[in-house]
Amino acid sequence: MTNEILILAIDLGTSSMKVALITVGGKVIGWESEPLRLILTPDGGAEQSPTEWWEAFLSAAKRLVTKHPRAAGAIRAVCASTQGEGTVPVDRDGNALLNCILWMDMRGAAFLKKQLRGLVNVDGADIFKILRFVRLTGGMPSPTGKDPAAHMLFIRDAMPETYARTYKFLNVLDYINLRLTGEFVASFDSIATAWATDNRNPDAIRYDDSLIRILGIDRGKFPDLAPCTNVIGTLRREVAETLGLPMNVKVVAGAIDNSAAAIGSGAVEDYAPHLYIGTSSWMAAHVPFKKTDGASSLASIPCAVAGRYLLTALQATAGGNLTFLRDNILYHQDELLQEADVPDIFKILDQIAGRVPAGSNGVIYTPWIWGERAPVEDKTLRAGLYNLSLHNTREDILRAFLEGVAFNTRWLLSPVEKFIGKKVKSINIVGGGAQSDIWCRIFADVLNVEIRQVADPIYANARGAAWIAAVGLGEISFADVPRLTTIRKTHMPTRENQALYDERFAVFVQIYKQMKSVYRRLNAPV
Numbered sequence: 001m002t003n004e005i006l007i008l009a010i011d012l013g014t015s016s017m018k019v020a021l022i023t024v025g026g027k028v029i030g031w032e033s034e035p036l037r038l039i040l041t042p043d044g045g046a047e048q049s050p051t052e053w054w055e056a057f058l059s060a061a062k063r064l065v066t067k068h069p070r071a072a073g074a075i076r077a078v079c080a081s082t083q084g085e086g087t088v089p090v091d092r093d094g095n096a097l098l099n100c101i102l103w104m105d106m107r108g109a110a111f112l113k114k115q116l117r118g119l120v121n122v123d124g125a126d127i128f129k130i131l132r133f134v135r136l137t138g139g140m141p142s143p144t145g146k147d148p149a150a151h152m153l154f155i156r157d158a159m160p161e162t163y164a165r166t167y168k169f170l171n172v173l174d175y176i177n178l179r180l181t182g183e184f185v186a187s188f189d190s191i192a193t194a195w196a197t198d199n200r201n202p203d204a205i206r207y208d209d210s211l212i213r214i215l216g217i218d219r220g221k222f223p224d225l226a227p228c229t230n231v232i233g234t235l236r237r238e239v240a241e242t243l244g245l246p247m248n249v250k251v252v253a254g255a256i257d258n259s260a261a262a263i264g265s266g267a268v269e270d271y272a273p274h275l276y277i278g279t280s281s282w283m284a285a286h287v288p289f290k291k292t293d294g295a296s297s298l299a300s301i302p303c304a305v306a307g308r309y310l311l312t313a314l315q316a317t318a319g320g321n322l323t324f325l326r327d328n329i330l331y332h333q334d335e336l337l338q339e340a341d342v343p344d345i346f347k348i349l350d351q352i353a354g355r356v357p358a359g360s361n362g363v364i365y366t367p368w369i370w371g372e373r374a375p376v377e378d379k380t381l382r383a384g385l386y387n388l389s390l391h392n393t394r395e396d397i398l399r400a401f402l403e404g405v406a407f408n409t410r411w412l413l414s415p416v417e418k419f420i421g422k423k424v425k426s427i428n429i430v431g432g433g434a435q436s437d438i439w440c441r442i443f444a445d446v447l448n449v450e451i452r453q454v455a456d457p458i459y460a461n462a463r464g465a466a467w468i469a470a471v472g473l474g475e476i477s478f479a480d481v482p483r484l485t486t487i488r489k490t491h492m493p494t495r496e497n498q499a500l501y502d503e504r505f506a507v508f509v510q511i512y513k514q515m516k517s518v519y520r521r522l523n524a525p526v
Contacts, residue, residue: 005024005470006022006071006075006076007023007075007076007469008020008079008249009021009465010082010254010465013278013279014279015036015038016056018060020032020462020466021071021075022462024466024476026463028459029068031462032060032061033060037052039099045105046102046103046105047101047102048099048100054176058239062243062244065243065244066244072244076469077250077469077472078180078250079465079472080173080176080177080254081260081461082172082176082254083103083172083257084171084173084190084256084257085103085193088172088174089162089166089169089170090167091166094182097166098155098159100172101155108145109144109379111150111153113125115215116130125140136200137195137197138199138299138300139299140195144371144378148171148194151169153217155169167184168222170186170223171186171190171194171256172256173187173255177253177254181233181251182233183232185224185225185226187226187254187255188226189259189301191225192301193301196208196212196222199301200290202303202309205225207219207225228252228254228303228304230472232252250472253472254468254469255304255465258276259464260460260465261276261431261460261464262274262303262304262305262310262464263305263467263478263481264430264459264461264464264467265428265429265464266454266482267284267286268286268478269286270286271286271420271422273416273428274427274429275443276429277405277430277434277439278431278433279323280315281433282312282313283313283427286308286309286311287309287310288307288308293418295415296313296415297373297375298313298374304464306478311419313374313412313416315408321367349436352398353399353438353439354438356399359500360403361391362392363385363386363400364387364404364507365384365385365386366408366508366511366515367404368383368519369382372408375411375412378520379523380522381512381519384511402438402439404508406439406442406445408508409443409446409447428454429443429451429454432457434453437453440453440489443491445493447493449493451491453490467481
């Protein structure tokens with residue numbers, strides 16, 4: 001099928017497991033996916049089954065290799081991009097002891113607050129502990145409880161028997177690599193939000209015993225560390241046999257989704273931003289320095305590119321708002337729609353939203369459906385529709401959902417520009433949401449910047465993983481990535497919409513200021 005070297009790239013998101021065959025040059029030869037369940041627990045948790053991840057990988061990968069049998073012999077490496085900030089406790093044999101505690105899970109917040117409390121506290125954490133975290137790591141554990149630092153404490157204090165049986169705590173990427181190779185290894189970026197590493201030298205990330213003591217987690221429960229481009233082993237014999245691959249296929253450490261998407265977007269040069277629109281979203285840029293902006297919940301942390309850090313401004317839920325709209329409102333399976341087939345409606349949503357004028361006929365949507373991370377970190381925020389009247393239709397609501405995510409992204413833009421010290425004039429956009437021309441145009445108008453729509457944007461994470469593997473194999477350098485990246489379309493801001501969107505954005509921020517105390521009253525833990 002091809003004489004080119006191929007990478008079997010894994011893209012494990014919250015909604016699905018995706019597997020692709022990708023050339024060193026970035027061409028996608030084939031692609032398969034499997035849907036994944038999201039498990040919301042009665043106590044407010046958000047989980048997924050690691051066993052289901054693995055079964056989904058084997059199923060999708062076997063289909064892919066079967067469809068492209070001549071490609072199997074050209075596969076030189078497997079490399080994964082995965083969702084980040086998840087926690088899987090495993091025993092010595094690599095068996096998952098629990099479901100993965102996901103990036104959305106906030107059950108560890110109270111345990112984290114108790115662990116970090118001291119004599120002089122700021123937002124519930126000892127000031128001296130905060131300063132040490134920031135100095136060494138560039139950030140600190142999220143008080144929302146959404147990252148592994150809190151997840152581990154939740155397991156330690158709420159499930160002590162599981163904690164005692166835990167050999168290693170693994171992030172999502174680390175677990176997949178364990179199943180591929182049998183090695184207990186974390187990448188430089190996957191370990192970052194455990195907040196246990198000294199990140200001051202981006203090429204020599206290492207654990208810091210003082211941070212581990214502050215966290216209160218046994219040192220031995222952390223995995224070994226490796227750069228994202230390191231070959232960490234070869235494919236386990238049983239995996240290679242199951243997939244029909246050669247026994248010498250290498251496994252490269254890979255990266256979590258925001259690091260991989262930064263590569264797959266083509267925005268690898270210093271200060272070049274990309275915008276990822278998936279279930280969650282983020283704006284990110286590589287920078288040559290470690291820096292923290294506590295007021296806006298921004299920090300630059302380790303990434304896949306040697307000698308560099310990645311500034312990431314995370315929006316908790318973006319495309320997830322559309323999934324919610326589809327599954328819980330428009331096509332919710334109840335008496336109103338018994339046994340109805342749920343179509344792939346996102347192209348239809350595009351058509352509908354394109355008929356509605358800028359400003360959604362007055363309707364404003366705030367997309368904080370599962371709290372927010374940046375530019376404000378507040379787990380009590382919730383989504384809302386504002387200014388509905390009898391004149392409005394669901395067409396207006398559909399466009400308002402798209403505009404609401406764009407307004408939230410504009411909210412991130414100012415602190416991002418301040419952080420990097422440069423005005424953003426152009427952004428590469430990737431992820432499933434970047435397939436939408438109308439959404440790309442809305443982003444260009446609302447942000448008032450050039451939006452560069454990367455070709456096949458849904459493959460960005462997988463392509464990023466493939467390029468990380470190609471660098472690890474010595475086939476390319478990261479400096480080659482921009483010329484290998486194809487831009488499908490460039491969207492320029494529409495001048496006539498600027499005044500309207502400026503005014504609506506001001507209202508959007510005002511809604512936050514006036515509603516934050518209401519959301520805290522409604523949603524703060526008792």
